[in-house]
Amino acid sequence: MSKSQELNERSLCLLKTLVERYIADGQPIGSRVLSKDSELKLSPATIRNVMADLEDMGLIHSPHTSAGRVPTVTGYRMFVDSLLTVKPLDQQLLTQLNTGLTSQTQDSGEVIGKASRLLSDLTQMAGVVTLPRHEATQLHHIEFLPMSNTRVLVIYVTGEGQVHNKIINTDREFSAAELQQASNYLTSVYTGQSLAAVREAVLTELDQERQQVNQAMLDAVNMAQQALDQPEKEDYVLSGQTNLMGFSELSNVEHLKQLFDAFNQKRGVIHLLDKCHSTDGVQIFIGEESGYQAFDHCSLVTSSYSVNDEVVGVLGVIGPTRMAYEKVIPFVDVTAKLLSAALNPKG
Amino acid sequence: MSKSQELNERSLCLLKTLVERYIADGQPIGSRVLSKDSELKLSPATIRNVMADLEDMGLIHSPHTSAGRVPTVTGYRMFVDSLLTVKPLDQQLLTQLNTGLTSQTQDSGEVIGKASRLLSDLTQMAGVVTLPRHEATQLHHIEFLPMSNTRVLVIYVTGEGQVHNKIINTDREFSAAELQQASNYLTSVYTGQSLAAVREAVLTELDQERQQVNQAMLDAVNMAQQALDQPEKEDYVLSGQTNLMGFSELSNVEHLKQLFDAFNQKRGVIHLLDKCHSTDGVQIFIGEESGYQAFDHCSLVTSSYSVNDEVVGVLGVIGPTRMAYEKVIPFVDVTAKLLSAALNPKG
């Protein structure tokens, strides 16, 4: 009785080799192979007993009577949490990453895209990088341009050259000169502050100084308020989706459709990625743990990246549950660090 | 002898109903069904004779001895070219299109995206719209902003609020004031001209007036030249890719992967879409006609759209070869016209 609940060294060791072997081969592992594969010198019969225990504990599972065993989600979880021996990152991969992310003359958008691409290319799975949190980035410049009648094009530049734009409708028609003046005023006052701060400042300024401030500036602030009104929705860059079509465990078209639909919706994925914002270090969602049905057969390995020591985004790799965690984890970890480095204002 | 090469009224009529029926059912059509389905009162035996002729001519094809017949690519081609009875566009679809494309306060990018989305949503296939040809659009404003050291952010606005930006490296450091002056100079001189014209003008100005013109303007022109140097690559907006995963004829994961890879490469698709630039009216590629293996089982129905009576882009629908051409064709046609209308400067 006590035995069946006890997770002794031996059981764990066997679980470990079972998972490793299953990740390598993709086929259910029977007692015979496990007996040969493990450094423990045990007979298949003994191993069968242990396996029965592991199955009782919900760590492995048998597809049917005459098949071997396969790790369950909790089995994988135990594996990555306490059994995994992380491999140091392949040197060649490291240099590829480094050269890919460090090249000059790129705005941050390009770097993000490049990172996503590298994640997918070097893992042969799907790579994802969220765009830096809009709110946290600094305002670098804001400009109003006349379009037609009362329509005004607002352009504002944040961080290292990310350009955002939006068309707003104004109450009355503005001349090019007026708009120019507004641009100058706002840029001079608010440059260097975070967008969140600017939004707040603009709102209070609208409230308090309505009477005192001169009309031109009031107009400027008003337009800024409209432009920054609803925060831009979060977004991410996904690469290598087609890589996922190669994996036999996802080869069911129905599953694939669900997965790709989820990618297109973006909502769910963003929500999932947001969960990693808080934690630092690598975080992993295995199969159903994500809570999204479309990801039932996938795992997600993520890490957050920062600018100026503040977490502004998340990046990661999406692949089948059966992935080489021992390689992917350090890979994602390093990529996050390199991306942070690449995005930080140069020395 | 002569008979087997002759495409009389009756054969064509049967081909037509065969294709229609096959498009509706998706299963090979036998002589019995065709006999019942056709308005011609002919026995299955007679129909078998006709079908044998059609097969000789390469218009239909039998998957195997005991299956019915299926249209070949040339069969489809004949069908859409001369047999098709185009259905007038469903009134409800029309209003949906209209309201979707006509709403206010959208920059052209949004309209393009919306069009693509509508194409896919309303056909339940994939929709594609190329971005308006960059070269042909008018320059509306150009602006230089200092980033760090010698890096300068160039922002230029074209057409109805499309914002482009690029970071360039300059020979020396420029002050904000200098850049402002350059912006003003270029904007005042070149606003309203097409990008292609601007590029040309800039180049000649660099050549000819190197001595006479003042240094500030020379710098400005120099930077503009760098920014407009290599033309932006063509691009398109694709929607509803996942719709394609629902079709049984494409449900082979291998095919799907090829197709989606092609979508990601973009190169091939763009090349294909470019072929439609010249022609006006609806153009159709059926199966292998496209010349791209990934599209072997797909058809592409396209039409070009214009701004100021000049063709600037192409839009279309991608779906399985077996699609309801009689509905899709008018739909694509109308969408192209509505998009042209939506993009043309108002009033």
Added chain:
DNA sequence: TGTTAGCACTCTTTTGTATTGAGTGCTAAT
């Protein structure tokens, strides 16, 4: 001469049955 009924034939699809092989669980021996 064009159309049709009839029939033999082909080939896929389905269904059923037997066999093989992998792997287990249990029991009894070590």
Added chain:
DNA sequence: ATTAGCACTCAATACAAAAGAGTGCTAACA
């Protein structure tokens, strides 16, 4: 506690037979 042995389960494979769909051809017919 470990292990050898054995009966048992179940998927996968192979094979055979039957059913079904549709054709091509021939001969009869209007």
